[in-house]
Each structure stands twice: as structure tokens, then as C-alpha cells.
Amino acid sequence: MKINLIDLIILIDLKKHQIPRNKTWKLLFGILFRIIRIIRLIRIIIMRVYLDYAATTPVASGVFEAMKPFFSDKFGNPMALYGFGAEARGEIEKARAQIADFFDVLHEEIIFTSGATESNNLAIKGIIKGMGPGSMPGMTSFIPHIVTTGYEHHCLLDSVKSLVKSGEVEATFLKPNREGIVEVEKVREAIKPNTVLVSVMYVNNEIGTINPLKEIGETIKKENLRRKEKAGVAKKEPLPIYFHSDITQGVNYLPFSAKEFNVDLFSLSGHKIYGPKGVGVLGVKKGIKIKKIQDGGEQEFNLRAGTHNVTGIVGLGTAIAQLKVPSKKSKVTEKVRDLRDYFWRKLQEEVKNISLNGSFEKRVANNLNVSFKGVEGESLLMLLDMAGIACSTGSACGSASLEPSHVLLAIGLKHPDAHGSLRFSLGEGNTKKEIDYTVAEIKKAVEKLRKIAGKQD
Numbered sequence: 001m002k003i004n005l006i007d008l009i010i011l012i013d014l015k016k017h018q019i020p021r022n023k024t025w026k027l028l029f030g031i032l033f034r035i036i037r038i039i040r041l042i043r044i045i046i047m048r049v050y051l052d053y054a055a056t057t058p059v060a061s062g063v064f065e066a067m068k069p070f071f072s073d074k075f076g077n078p079m080a081l082y083g084f085g086a087e088a089r090g091e092i093e094k095a096r097a098q099i100a101d102f103f104d105v106l107h108e109e110i111i112f113t114s115g116a117t118e119s120n121n122l123a124i125k126g127i128i129k130g131m132g133p134g135s136m137p138g139m140t141s142f143i144p145h146i147v148t149t150g151y152e153h154h155c156l157l158d159s160v161k162s163l164v165k166s167g168e169v170e171a172t173f174l175k176p177n178r179e180g181i182v183e184v185e186k187v188r189e190a191i192k193p194n195t196v197l198v199s200v201m202y203v204n205n206e207i208g209t210i211n212p213l214k215e216i217g218e219t220i221k222k223e224n225l226r227r228k229e230k231a232g233v234a235k236k237e238p239l240p241i242y243f244h245s246d247i248t249q250g251v252n253y254l255p256f257s258a259k260e261f262n263v264d265l266f267s268l269s270g271h272k273i274y275g276p277k278g279v280g281v282l283g284v285k286k287g288i289k290i291k292k293i294q295d296g297g298e299q300e301f302n303l304r305a306g307t308h309n310v311t312g313i314v315g316l317g318t319a320i321a322q323l324k325v326p327s328k329k330s331k332v333t334e335k336v337r338d339l340r341d342y343f344w345r346k347l348q349e350e351v352k353n354i355s356l357n358g359s360f361e362k363r364v365a366n367n368l369n370v371s372f373k374g375v376e377g378e379s380l381l382m383l384l385d386m387a388g389i390a391c392s393t394g395s396a397c398g399s400a401s402l403e404p405s406h407v408l409l410a411i412g413l414k415h416p417d418a419h420g421s422l423r424f425s426l427g428e429g430n431t432k433k434e435i436d437y438t439v440a441e442i443k444k445a446v447e448k449l450r451k452i453a454g455k456q457d
């Protein structure tokens with residue numbers, strides 16, 4: 001067995017031993033206490049464990065290398081007609097091809113955006129605004145209907161809510177089941193004659209649960225066929241239902257095929273897949289009419305105005321191309337899943353009264369979302385942060401808010417349990433040693449907080 005000297009010194013709790021009264025010994029013990037305190041502090045400074053890969057990932061070294069020339073040497077505006085522009089344009093098209101190939105879609109079906117937030121806004125608002133008044137023959141007072149879920153990311157939920165507020169749509173927000181899964185049957189039942197869009201996320205960003213996209217896509221396809229047959233009899237154009245999915249948290253670990261899943265539109269962000277921040281994609285199936293939501297230039301097939309983030313786009317293309325190596329993807333997934341499972345086993349052994357939020361089986365490889373009974377999530381997060389461990393309560397975008405997570409409430413958690421939950425999301429860089437350290441720190445922190453809470457009761 002390997003003995004870590006620092007661990008050994010730290011484990012010795014000298015305060016429990018009787019301190020000699022002799023002046024010299026007292027002085028020596030005093031110095032020793034101070035040394036131990038410094039060692040502890042140094043260890044905390046050195047030990048930094050990042051367990052928030054669902055919030056963001058570091059840029060992979062290969063991705064960074066590919067991006068570098070576009071900060072300085074190759075800085076042209078891709079819309080410019082001269083050589084500098086053509087050079088940048090060529091790189092954008094290369095990235096578009098890398099991404100289109102990965103998802104098996106056409107090049108012109110990939111629209112570059114600033115991230116999943118913009119992609120989700122563009123998908124939801126673009127579809128509805130693209131329909132325009134009078135687009136439904138014979139329906140003068142037509143209000144389209146959107147089916148989505150109550151535990152989508154806020155950028156999607158709020159896009160739908162703003163359209164509801166302005167009276168442009170009506171919407172159904174489906175409740176996931178207790179396991180954190182959206183049931184296909186619920187989607188089918190929610191579809192109404194005026195439904196034009198169904199949006200269901202692939203993997204929930206807080207609890208990591210995986211939705212049955214293929215089955216939902218199949219249901220929507222059947223409904224579209226039924227509408228087509230009905231419209232054919234009446235010699236009218238059928239009202240289509242489009243299927244959008246926010247696949248941001250699934251890209252790293254799960255297969256996704258727009259064709260196979262019958263998905264018409266999909267959103268993702270570069271910084272969740274070891275690419276840069278501030279760049280994303282909206283996949284839009286050819287022939288689907290969406291209206292741009294930002295006025296300005298005619299970039300991106302006139303669907304997204306604004307100068308291209310060339311550096312970011314090159315980075316995103318490279319990050320996706322790296323994911324394409326199937327052996328690498330499955331190896332990384334396996335490694336991360338094994339470590340995550342080890343983490344959960346160890347946590348259950350060491351810390352009492354904890355429960356996992358969301359299905360364990362239908363869960364993305366890197367996620368653990370745990371409720372600690374009788375503990376405030378924020379306080380636990382702070383203590384872990386002091387020990388150099390980064391994790392989150394709710395999603396990163398919502399973590400400034402002290403409201404309980406809408407995701408945890410949607411799956412039926414009571415307020416105290418939702419408040420006492422933390423998300424740990426692992427990544428390629430994590431090690432077993434880090435997990436052991438994290439479990440030990442969680443154990444200490446939870447015991448401390450429960451003791452304080454007990455005294456307050």
C-alpha cells in the first residue's frame with residue numbers, strides 16, 4: 001500500500017493528544033500545528049477538482065491549435081470579396097462540412113450561431129414567425145400550438161413563454177415522469193390539430209436523463225402522415241409538425257442522427273464539447289421555413305445576421321471532428337461512466353441519507369445529481385469550493401438564483417430536497433484520486449452541515 005506522507009500528517013489530530021506543559025514542547029507543538037495548517041492550505045490550493053463539465057469544458061489542445069491562426073494571421077471577414085475574406089470563408093465551409101458530416105445532414109442545413117441559447121431562440125421564434133399571418137389557408141384566426149417540456153433549459157422555456165405572452169402561440173409544457181424522462185405517450189396525447197412544433201431536449205442538463213428522441217420522432221412522423229392523408233382527401237396542404245431537440249448535453253456521449261430520429265431542427269453549443277465558448281449550431285432541415293430573429297447582414301443563408309465568429313467556428317468544427325473518431329468516443333464514454341459509477345458507489349458507502357435524482361440507467365455517462373437530506377445545497381457547494389472542488393446547484397446559468405431548480409421540482413422533488421441537491425458532471429480529465437478526495441470532502445462537509453442544522457432545530 002502506498003502511504004501518502006501529507007495525508008498521514010493531516011490525519012493525525014494532535015489536538016486529541018495531551019499537549020505537554022513544558023515550555024519547549026509547547027513551542028514545538030505550536031510550530032507543528034502551524035505547519036499542518038499550512039500543509040492543509042497548500043493541499044487545498046494544489047487540489048483543484050473540476051466536476052462541472054456540464055456547465056463548460058476546457059478547449060481541447062488540438063482545437064486550440066486549429067483556432068490560433070484565426071486570431072491573428074488569418075483574420076479576414078468572411079463576407080469580404082478579396083483574398084482574406086475567401087480564406088476565412090473557406091474555413092467556415094470546412095467547419096460546416098465537418099459538422100454536417102458528423103450529423104449526416106446537408107452542409108446548408110448547418111447554421112452557425114453564438115451558442116445553444118441563440119439556436120433555441122432561433123428555432124422556436126424562427127419557426128413561429130416564419131409561418132407568418134395567412135400561412136394557414138382557410139384559417140383566419142389561427143393560433144399555433146407548441147408542445148415542449150417543463151424541464152427544458154431556460155433559454156428554450158423562456159422563448160416559448162415570450163411567444164405565449166405576446167399571444168402568438170399557445171403551449172403545453174409536459175411534465176417528465178419521476179425518473180426524469182418525457183414519455184412518448186404524453187407527447188402523442190398533447191398534440192392538437194393546431195400543433196406545429198414539438199421541442200424535447202435530448203439530455204437534461206441538470207439530471208442527465210436521456211429522452212426517447214427516436215420514439216418521439218416516430219410519433220410525430222406518424223401524426224404528419226395522418227395529417228397528409230386527411231388533407232389529401234380535402235385537397236388542402238397539411239399543417240406540418242416540426243420536431244426540434246436541444247441536443248447540447250448529448251453530443252459528447254450519445255449517438256444522434258437527425259434522419260434516424262426524424263428531428264427537423266437541433267441546437268448545440270461548442271463549449272460543452274471541448275470547443276470554444278460563444279459559438280453554436282442550429283441544424284435546420286432543408287425546406288423548412290424559419291425567419292431570422294436578428295436584423296442585419298445576410299450571413300448564414302440570411303438566417304443569422306452578424307459577422308461570423310471565424311475562430312469559434314473553426315474550433316467547433318475541429319471539436320466535432322475529434323468526436324467523430326468512434327473508438328475515441330466510446331473509450332472516453334466508458335472511462336467517464338466507470339468513474340461516475342465508482343463515485344456513486346463510494347458516495348453511498350460514505351454518506352448516509354442521500355438519493356439520486358433521475359433514472360440511473362437512462363442517464364448520460366458523466367452526470368450525478370444527488371440530494372443530501374437536511375443540507376442546503378449552496379452551503380455544501382461553498383464548503384466544497386473551499387476544498388477546491390467545483391460542482392453546481394442547478395444549471396450554471398441559473399446558479400445565481402436561490403430558487404430551487406425548476407428541473408428538480410418538475411420531477412416531483414419537494415422544495416427542501418431540491419434545495420439540498422448538487423450536480424456533479426465528470427469529464428475526460430477526472431481521476432479516481434480526485435473522486436476519492438471529493439467523497440472524503442463531501443462526507444466531512446455534510447456531517448458538519450447536518451450538525452449545524454441539528455443544533456438550529
Ligand code: PMP
Nearest residue numbers: 115116117153205246248249269
Ligand atoms: N441548452 C442546454 C441543455 C444547456 O445545457 C445549455 C448550457 N447550460 C444551453 C442550452 C445554453 O448554452 P449556451 O449558454 O452555450 O448558449
